[in-house]
Amino acid sequence: MSFKDLKLNRPILRAIAEAGYDNPTLVQEKTIPKVLEGKDIIVSAQTGTGKTAAFALPILQGLFDRQDAPKKGKTIKALIVSPTRELAQQIGDNFKSYSSYTNLTTTVIYGGTSIEPQKDILKKGVDILIATPGRLLDLHKQDIINLDYVETLVLDEADLMLEMGFIDDVKKIERLCTRDKQILLFSATIPYKVEQLASSILNAPERIEVAQNASTSKNVNQLLYYVPKKNKIELCLHLLRNTIKGNIIIFRRTKFGVDKLEKTLLKNGYKADSIHGDKSQIARQEALNKFKKGDVSILIATDVAARGIDINNLDAVVNFDLPNIPETYVHRIGRTARAGKSGMAYSLCSADEKNYVQSIQQLIHLQLEIIEEHPYPLDPKAKPIVHKSKKTGSKHKKGRKSEASKKKKKRWY
Known part of the structure; x- marks a missing residue:
């Protein structure tokens, strides 16, 4: 299968070819048509399988026909939530590369850097926003971000997002977007917590699994x-x-x-x-x-x-x-x-x-x-070292008398 078979338009196909990709990966082959159909999806795929393009390409395709900004400026139509700054930056780079022959604009926001330049870009209006949860909610609270026009919400690396304690933030972000939106959830593994989140916010999702989660490359x-x-x-x-x-x-x-x-x-x-x-x-x-x-x-x-x-x-x-x-x-x-x-x-x-x-x-x-041939072998019978305190017993002495009261004193009784 080629990218042309996935019904992507010419400007996007040109950008993909320039990025050096000839044929879609398995996750792209399975995911892109479902996203273009407007379905909610849960995708279980490891990093390195090409999953960023699996959601970036159909999102760009969907927005392409409506890319000329109205007089009031652009509104956020696609929101991608990412757990880490590096990942957000990487997704942003991919979107910019794939949209190079369109008028669609992308910006990335995350914490740990100055907030003012991010505010300036957002005020001008963008089509696609990639964000980490904390900075996104911070800017929404300041009325800099409006999520009323979001058509597609992507939760990337959902298992890591929950592992890092972002579950409440993710639910809040989902509620701030329009009710009638498409949600794409991507996760390397689908533990129980991810299942719970998916069942609470997705609407009749299609499941796509690419290779077993447990597989390691034969190479x-x-x-x-x-x-x-x-x-x-x-x-x-x-x-x-x-x-x-x-x-x-x-x-x-x-x-x-x-x-x-x-x-x-x-x-x-x-x-x-x-x-x-x-x-x-x-x-x-x-x-x-x-x-x-x-x-x-x-x-x-x-x-x-x-x-x-x-x-x-x-x-x-x-x-x-x-x-x-x-x-x-x-x-x-x-x-x-x-x-x-x-x-x-x-x-x-x-x-x-x-x-x-x-x-x-x-x-x-x-x-x-x-590999046993090395200078620092472990004794097969070696037990794990457990560090114990040398002090024995409680530091709190039994009985209720204080040190002062124990000193020999003349009592009135």
Whole structure:
């Protein structure tokens, strides 16, 4: 099937061809016709399957015929809600690329940057708005954003949105839009909370599932290293020196862990940068740009900061900390081996993470290959280290007498 078969118009087909796409991916093939029919949909698809174009192209097609702005200026006809700033920016770039031969305007708003320039753009009027929930509601409260004309609402990465605690914001945004609108919900996984949200706001949705959520690319070689927790940094350095080459993302569970590893790698002469939730948006964007341009070859990230980031030519993913949610493992390693290329995934597992390996293997129906030949092996009998307080008993002494009252005093009785 070609994009022409999807009944897209010439200006959009021209922009797609210039972006270097010849044929639609499976998710685009299944989704675009349904969106053009005006149906509500739930799409379950991993990042890297081309899902942004699956909603961007039909939205642009639908708005194309009515693109000349009325005298009063443009109104927001399509609203895309995204959980993270990076993802919002990426969606915005895609919309601008696909709409280059139309008069349709797109803008992206998110927190962590100055609000005034965003207000100025919005006052002029836009057709398509891409936003993170917090900044969107903030600007709506200030009467800068009017959602009364929204025809299509897209909730992208819905599972992450709920994981980050945005459920009430999402419901509020849905209520602020017109009642008679089309809702497109995209999610890498469809846990119970996403099902609940979908049943409460979507109208007889069509379901589209692209590949099993548990699938990992056959082109990713997945290796597992058992290592004592205290030796993880040494093993990581050993692998970087001898085994892992090219552009690498290293995942850690916490922001503190990301910062600590970044300092160690810089001290050891590696070109590394990091992204996590506590960094300003400008710093996050800079780190990402440096990585994409090749100024740094190692990007250290938390899952939330890295979700949905599109990086081409990623050679390897390192799970420095194994994720406690098995689906997260699938997202992480899915960043390499895109578009038919091959990639590597290295996982460092300490004694307290062994259960996570079991859950991951059950989900992906695959036994990870264990590499035993390395300088920091884990004793197979090693038990997880549990840190206990040396003090025993309660610090609150039994009995109600205070220290002062215990001093020998003459009593009147």
